[in-house]
Amino acid sequence: MSVNPVQHLWLTSGWWTDSGVTGISRDQLVEKWVAAATKPKPEKKVFLYEMRAWSGELGRREWIKNLFDARVATLAAVETKVPFDEPESWDEVSRLFGSYVDPLARASGEFRDVAHSRRPEGLPQRLASVVREMARKVPPIARGAMIVSQDGGVIDSQLSADQFIADPSARHEILTVVAMRGYIALLRDYVAALGGSGQELPEGITAEIIDAFESRIALLISEYGQPPPPPRELAAEEEAQVDRLLDETLKDNPDLLADHNANLVGEAWSRARKTLQGMVARGEDVTHAGILFTKLASVRQDYNRAEWRIVSREQSYEERVGLDIGKGGTDDRGSFGSHLSERRVELTQILAVARKALEDVPMEPCWERDFAIEALADGGARFESGDFASIRQFVLSAWRDDAPKNARSKTREQAAAAVEFILHSAVQSVAAREDLGDHAY
Incomplete structure (x- = not known):
């Protein structure tokens, strides 16, 4: 699929305006862009998701702030439907879309079609939506491989982004392998959830259906190799070691607690714990918990939600790290582990x-x-x-x-x-x- 930018949009100032209204939000701009973008293009649902994801990733990059400006980067990064009447800034966001977001979204989005073209054959129509959704989960896998790579991520710098967009075929083979191994894992996990061959199957699932999946999995493995193994159960001492690394990171960096809401740090701790446990389960050598800083940054982004949800926790943050933070009063930061019913x-x-x-x-x-x-x-x-x-x-x-x-x-x-x-x-x-x-x- 072509990753050429759709220049006819971002070269026209105010192309998104409707009846003279110049206010718009990032997500609304994405929707208008996807609708007007030139064909061929990824499936609409996938294209929308990838445009938003790449816009967010690029908006947080320092080189984007330098190439455009900080306000443009902020408008691109923040996922919101709140309109801002800043036509000049939106012109620049459109230029960012045309130069980088659109071509990158097309590059990752095309792997939906790559995966769907290799779907299991002979399945009943009632499973069509299940198979479609599995293919839609593949572009984020490709995007992750594009962002983090042993050879350098494609958006690490303006140079790396320009080089990729100029010649995406240079990485297409390795990205296809990563994406298809991810697709194999999705198929494998689906079969495992059904029970697999030789097991008692759910109502409506026949041995022929299982065979169709397993045959396709075997064929894809012969072409692309084995996917990462599913995570194993951790031993108690392994879980304790992960917790110790996280606790040591917090105690060695008191500014994390001084500069952030305890709930934010607690949620970051929880996410980092899950990631580190997954790494241990995959056999990786985990010697530090520096990922806590990355998770804290991502938690901050996740406070953009349509509703405020209070989620029950199993263990309080204060109990976990042995701290006494804001108990009562107007400075109450809340507890990571408040036993509140959702x-x-x-x-x-x-x-x-x-x-x-x-x-x-x-x-x-x-x-x-x-x-x-x-x-x-x-x-x-x-x-x-x-x-x-x-x-x-x-x-x-x-x-x-x-x-x-x-x-x-x-x-x-x-x-x-x-x-x-x-x-x-x-x-x-x-x-x-x-x-x-x-x-x-």
């Missing part, structure tokens, strides 16, 4: 109540607190669904060159962390209440 509550109500609670906190006025209160105005309408990752970018932009007169922070980065902490603390304290009805607003 529930959903109306986000607008939470944000409105959180704003009222924050206004009532007995603390000296400061720029950071005032900014957080303003962010929660009108039920947080300015920021879709408590998108604290994007709020951080707004703080950085609002700080300007000189510090505000009543700011407590010395730098814009400290101010962004402070505002984010204030917001998380306020929202967490409200969301943890058993009955929001007792706190009318």
Whole structure:
């Protein structure tokens, strides 16, 4: 598939406008781009997903910030449906799409068709959707291999990205092997979930269906090699060693706790633990837990959600690392392991109540607190669904060159962390209440 950029779009200023409305969000721009992009192109669902994913990856790269500017990188990186009326910046985001995001999305997206063309044969129609969804999981596998490679990731630098886009065939063979081994693993896991040959099969699944899958798996293995083995169960001492590495990393880096909400660090700890356990299960030598820093960065991005969800945990973060953080009071950061039953509550109500609670906190006025209160105005309408990752970018932009007169922070980065902490603390304290009805607003 061609990975040539669709120049006719990004060379036309304001191509996305509708009836003179110039405000748009990143995700809306992606949708319009995919609809207007030249054919041949990946399946719509896959193309949308890959465009969003590559936009996010590129928006976080320093060389993109230098090539375009920080605001363009932020607009490209933040997954949101909140429109911003910044036509000049969106023109530049469109140029980023045309130069890099679109060709990379086509390059990874094409592996959906590569995998689907090698699907098991002779399956009943009722399994068509199952097989289609398996093929749709292959492009992210290819994308991961493009981003992280022993030969260097394709977006490590502007030079590496330009070289790949100019000649994607140079890596196509190795990417095909990685993608198809991933597809084999998906087929293998599906058969294992059904029980496999010789086992009692679920209703509607026949021995012929199992044979069709296993025959295809054997054929693909003969062409592309064995996929990574499924992870094994870890021994208790192996799990304990992973936990020790994570705990040591936290204790050796106290700034992680000082600069971040405990819930964020706790979630990063949990994700890092899962990744490290997987590495151990695959036989890799795990000697440190530096991945915790990467997971913390990804957790920050994941606070862009349509609803605020409170999830029960099995073990408190404080118990895990032997720390006593913010027990009670208005500075309560919450607990990584609060035994709360999962529930959903109306986000607008939470944000409105959180704003009222924050206004009532007995603390000296400061720029950071005032900014957080303003962010929660009108039920947080300015920021879709408590998108604290994007709020951080707004703080950085609002700080300007000189510090505000009543700011407590010395730098814009400290101010962004402070505002984010204030917001998380306020929202967490409200969301943890058993009955929001007792706190009318």
